[in-house]
């Protein structure tokens with residue numbers, strides 16, 4: 001399928017590895033000029049991006065700055081992919097509501113919500129001028145606040161709500177806004193030796209490999225496996241294209257069938 005994306009421009013946040021890198025690679029393969037942002041610039045990102053920006057996207061200044069850099073590199077933004085999110089596992093406690101401190105809640109909201117809102121607001125004039133699109137990576141945890149650190153699900157739920165508001169407000173002017181909500185995806189979050197997976201394994205008193213092998217059964221995944229970053233990236237590319245021209249304000253779950261509601 002020709003997605004007709006050749007010559008378009010994109011800003012992808014959290015693009016140094018994992019899902020964001022896969023999205024940057026997928027868009028670049030479709031002929032999109034991509035600016036990728038993260039705190040660390042990896043060789044893989046440098047290889048694929050027209051420019052790579054090192055920035056902390058949990059701050060308003062960082063978010064505004066990255067949009068300025070993207071605008072100066074690309075001349076305008078057609079596609080904004082708000083992929084950055086999660087949180088540094090070494091700074092996250094797997095505690096309940098009473099034992100999670102305000103600092104963790106604020107950090108999670110700064111990265112998963114406020115940084116995304118700041119990035120989006122800064123990019124809006126250009127996106128509107130070019131009839132652009134915003135795709136934000138949410139999570140099934142926005143509907144399933146069970147696994148993972150307190151504050152993450154809550155911030156993602158707010159992100160979904162913000163995206164719907166944005167779609168309602170600016171859709172009539174031609175802006176398309178959608179979210180993608182993955183279930184577990186094979187990235188450092190699960191596989192990294194300092195990631196959430198390793199942390200959950202330790203909390204459950206089992207080895208990391210054992211934890212990873214048990215995940216499909218543990219999460220009741222219909223397909224029997226977790227997703228790949230490429231499977232999320234393929235959907236993002238489709239949503240970025242005119243092939244989905246009348247898709248507005250929608251949320252797409254890619255979770256191998258974890259969510260059991262119709």
Ligand SMILES: NC(=O)c1ccc[n+]([C@@H]2O[C@H](COP(=O)([O-])OP(=O)(O)OC[C@H]3O[C@@H](n4cnc5c(N)ncnc54)[C@H](OP(=O)(O)O)[C@@H]3O)[C@@H](O)[C@H]2O)c1
Nearest residue numbers: 014016017018019038039040056057084085086184185187
């Ligand atoms: N993997 C999953 O199972 C899963 C499931 C559902 C939703 N998601 C969502 O999908 C998105 C990507 O997840 P992932 O699994 O690909 O995560 P990942 O492998 O941990 O990658 C996160 C990316 O964001 C960057 N990043 C993190 N904090 C940053 C900050 N403060 N400022 C700038 N960049 C920052 C990281 O680079 P640096 O560390 O160098 O900054 C990296 O490029 C997140 O929004 C996550 O919540 C993931």
